[in-house]
Amino acid sequence: MQDHYDAVALEGRWQQRWRNEGTYEVDNDDPRPPYYVLSMYPYPSGPAHMGHVRNYTFGDLLVRYRTMRGDGVLSPIGFDSFGLPAENAAIRTGEHPRTFTEARIAELSSSLGRIGAVYDLRRVICSHDPEYIRWTQWIFLRFFEAGLAYRDSAPVNWCPGCRTVLANEQVLPDGSCERSGDLVEHRELAQWFFRITAYAQRLLDDTAGIDWPERVKNMQRNWIGRSEGTELGLPIADADGRPRHDVPPVEVFTTRPDTGFGITYAVLSPEHPRVDELTAPSHRAAVEDFRRSVATQSEMERLSTEGFLDKRGVACGTSVINPFTGRPVPLYLADYVLMTYGTGAIMGVPGEDQRDWEFAVAHGLPIVRTVQPPDGWDGEAYSGEGPSINSEWMDGLALADAIERAADWLESEGLGQRKVNYRLRDWLVSRQRFWGCPIPMVLCEACGYRPVPESDLPILLPDDVDFLPTGQSPLNAHAGFLEASCPDCGGAARRETDTMDTFVDSSWYFLRFADPTNGGAPFSGEAAARWLPVDQYIGGIEHAILHLMYARFFTKALADIGVAPAGLSEPFARLFTQGMIRLGGAKMSKSRGNLVAPEEILDRQGADALRLAHLQVKPPQDDVDWEDFGIDGCAKFLARVWRLVTGEAETGASARSGDPTVADLEIDRGAHRLTERVTRDFDRWSYNTAVAACMEFTNDLYRYLQAPGGPHGETLDGAIDRLLLVMAPMVPHLTAELWERRCGRHIHIEPWPIADPEKLRAERVTLVVQVNGKVRDRLEVDAAIGESEAVEHALASERVQRHLDGDSPRRVIARPPKLVNLVV
């Protein structure tokens, strides 16, 4: 065992061996306890980038660790292989997205292998695989049957750059496209939706039972945005200011029904369906102008007009009745009232809402306070706690009581009812793109949109297509694809050319992994029940809302319609979100051109050094700067371990015999302590400290070996065994090689070492002696020292005596064997 550490050569050998021997393949009837580790499947963009390396290193560590712990670990990998980049490349070069994508998959797959990540490669799935398409479409049809998929005309976010509709989630707060950065426009289009809002409450409630980072759960709760309030009707006023009974009232939603006496106006969204009906002839021209200007505004412009509320609203020339006072108040249109939230209309209560206050001032409307602001209040609207005023039968009530009383009154008078609103909208899944899963519907002139029969699945994308520079989906021009017959009447029909948002594919792939070759169903209930929920899901924080929310929705919906096991309500029992990698302060990404290619490091220093650097640099959940990585230091440490184990380092240990030395005892104890620390650190995602523990122990071994009176050969062997075993999940190649050389066995199927509690206990410990809380001395004492003995020792210390200044301690706090604090 004298040759030098050649990481690159030995890594290739081991990677091949794990693949050939199927070391990490697991069957669905494996007798070991099931454990499902999943790293988010990647979009195949070519060779792995540093973010991939980080993600798959963490996942791989866990797969190997749990395997050594005795679990039957399901470790699958797949590719999120539909999506825009392949289609953009096709538009540029003419290469079919499928061949383009498959080349990228081969590259990515190979680089994942090169970092030493191991998977059950029999279970690989790709979103664009015909079998996967079949079951994605099959699920769409089940959702359609269940009323969870529907077509509706809706104002949509249209990205002119991508020439497609975007989900709300894909529009950035400044109104630009998440992907292309183009300004998103508003258009009215008929689109396919998934009814995720039907699950809003369950998606909210069930966050309580999953072991996810609080931050992510919080983001999801924010996104769902539950709001409790009351919906009430404001009757339309006639010319004399009396309520009309021949037309329905304007419905508004409010969280503050207690402010009802302060309603001094009402506002409709410009898109509200009753605008025409409720506009007086005298105001029609102004209202029409206003609606046109709003429609052509981008989200950005609409936001930028903040602060000029006089220009952002227009009067309708009609009035509605404040049901609390019975008096008429004017009706307006304003662009800040959204048709997509609540009822698309609001009541204006300037006294308690700052935006309403500003609107009232801009339009010369009266302001009536209905909550008494605190003394010295010099602000405008007051939305805090306080007794009701100017509110007749509510006067004097505290805020919470007033809200209840007002809601009760509205309900008892038949004027309104309590209601819960959510910010969450239905999921728009239509994309006017080619490279996605076709939506399995046809449009029959006679029957309308009809689902294609199950026997026709999968509906596949044609190969003979031309990509136009306009970016239009070539499906619209492909006669063979378009042509269809109606499954109901048999008449001519046109196939749907919209494809599904790629988030649909990633909303159920983790279920398919449980049963990836099932030809009669997306997966069997039995297989899903065995593996799901995923025991540990690992991915980037950037998926905190979209992917994770959609996957949760799918899991619940599939369980409800009897496809997934009834008891399966959540897909991912535990979630870990790793931090991003930055370079020069910016997130590393292809579009920024600041990628560091892992391949170069793999060629030079090897996968183990790169993996170790990822583990060591920072706590895994933190964002990390590439500048902070110490690859060289990690490579140096691995070479140090190599020399220690192969005996290149001078040991002389094997020559020793006889009674155990102090070094023997301490090294043995250190080895058990190492085992304990690494185990605990793995279980709590503290990989940086696990690496530190290994380095520390290695340093200790070197020092002991050089000091006179070193350890016996057996002690050293035992210590090295433990060191290699606990390092195996982190640096799998080096440890596998050294282990095989030592004992001819395969380290990755060895059992995980257990720390002997007896050996964790030290015999001598440091007793800290404080005087008035300041450390004045440190004494080596027996670990079993008693309280009085510890105090005795402390008082005997010369340094301590000096600080006691002749006094005897007024109070003694003894925590043997670690600390004595003398108070004078």
Place this chain on the structure above:
RNA sequence: GCCCGGAUGGCGAAACUGGUAGACGCAGAGGGCUUAAACCCCUCGGUUCGAAUAGAGCGUGUGGGUUCGAAUCCCGCUCCGGGCACCA
């Protein structure tokens, strides 16, 4: 504006339930090995005063508090990061 996190040496960080602040690594200094350099091995290192390997003071963003004892718990503030945001 609302909701979450953070803040510790030159740098990344560690400190399990309040009990030795700075483990481990990077960068740095010194020494050993070597004809020499690299590699490798060992040692040092928060800061101030001090000749000191003597001793002492000060130190975990900031101001208070609780406690024998606070990086850790409580209250106020500052700064940084993230999420949501005309949401009625």
